[in-house]
Structure formats: C-alpha cells, structure tokens
Amino acid sequence: MIKTSFITQLARFLLVGGIATAVHSSVYFCIVAINESWPFIANFAGYFVAVIFSFFGQKHFTFKNREAATKQTVSKFLFSSMLGLGLNSIWVFFVVSLLNLHPYYALIGIAVVTPAISFVLLKYWVFKEKKLIGNYSKNVG
Numbered sequence: 416m417i418k419t420s421f422i423t424q425l426a427r428f429l430l431v432g433g434i435a436t437a438v439h440s441s442v443y444f445c446i447v448a449i450n451e452s453w454p455f456i457a458n459f460a461g462y463f464v465a466v467i468f469s470f471f472g473q474k475h476f477t478f479k480n481r482e483a484a485t486k487q488t489v490s491k492f493l494f495s496s497m498l499g500l501g502l503n504s505i506w507v508f509f510v511v512s513l514l515n516l517h518p519y520y521a522l523i524g525i526a527v528v529t530p531a532i533s534f535v536l537l538k539y540w541v542f543k544e545k546k547l548i549g550n551y552s553k554n555v556g
Contacts, residue, residue: 424477428534431472439465466496478542491541495533502529 439461446457470492474480482488506524510516 424538425534427477428473428537429530431469431477432530432533435465435469435472438468462500466493469496473537474542478538478544480542482545488541492537495536495541498536499529499533502532 442461442464443454443457446453446460470484470489473492474484474488480488503521503525506521506529507518510521510524511518514520
C-alpha cells in the first residue's frame with residue numbers, strides 16, 4: 416500500500432512542476448513578444464526563473480525541508496535540474512533522429528520518465544529527510 420504522505424508529496428511535486436513550467440513559458444512568451452529573434456535568450460531566461468521558483472517550491476512546499484539552503488543542497492538541485500534538461504534533450508534526439516518519429520512523441524519521455532527520475536532524485540538525494548536522534552541527525556531514506 417502506498418502511503419498518503421508519498422501521494423501528497425507526488426501531487427505537490429507535480430503542482431510545483433506545473434507552475435514552474437507556466438513560469439518558464441510566461442517568461443519565454445514575454446521576451447519573444449519583445450523581440451522574436453531572441454528565442455534562445457527567452458528559453459534560457461525562462462528556464463533560469465523557473466529553476467529558482469522550483470527550488471523554493473520543492474524545498475518548502477513539496478518536501479517541507481526546513482533546513483537552510485546550503486551550497487550542497489543548491490548544487491544538488493542544480494545538478495538534478497540540469498540532468499532533467501539533459502534527459503529531455505536525449506528524448507528529443509532519440510525520438511526524432513534515431514526513430515524518425517514526430518517530435519511530439521518525445522513528450523512521452525519528457526512528461527513521464529524525466530519527472531519520475533527527478534522526483535526520486537529530489538526526494539531521496541537533494542531534500543533527503545534527516546531524523547533527529549538525540550543531538551545528532553541521521554539521513555532517512
């Protein structure tokens with residue numbers, strides 16, 4: 416049986432991710448509306464703002480991590496985020512270049528597999544719970 420806390424975390428993860436996607440898209444749209452020849456700048460700016468939103472949303476809302484944001488936590492989050500971006504690029508390459516399918520098919524991996532991997536990384540590595548034992552803390556999986 417799946418714990419309700421896991422289901423709640425998963426739902427919150429998807430909500431924060433959905434809002435981060437909307438943030439990315441909004442920034443992209445605004446910049447491209449200013450100058451249509453800036454799509455790469457727009458994508459980078461949107462991604463950057465969305466990653467910042469996502470970090471704080473996942474940290475405080477999804478995983479309720481009350482610890483201060485350390486360099487290690489931020490570094491792990493950025494690594495996880497870049498890994499997700501890399502995986503999405505691999506999906507596009509695999510579907511379009513190797514399978515010669517329509518680019519929309521890449522969305523299957525982008526929308527299902529990459530978020531699943533990201534959730535596991537964030538839950539069990541980036542924002543791993545620490546259990547207080549006496550005056551010491553211990554990582555909990």
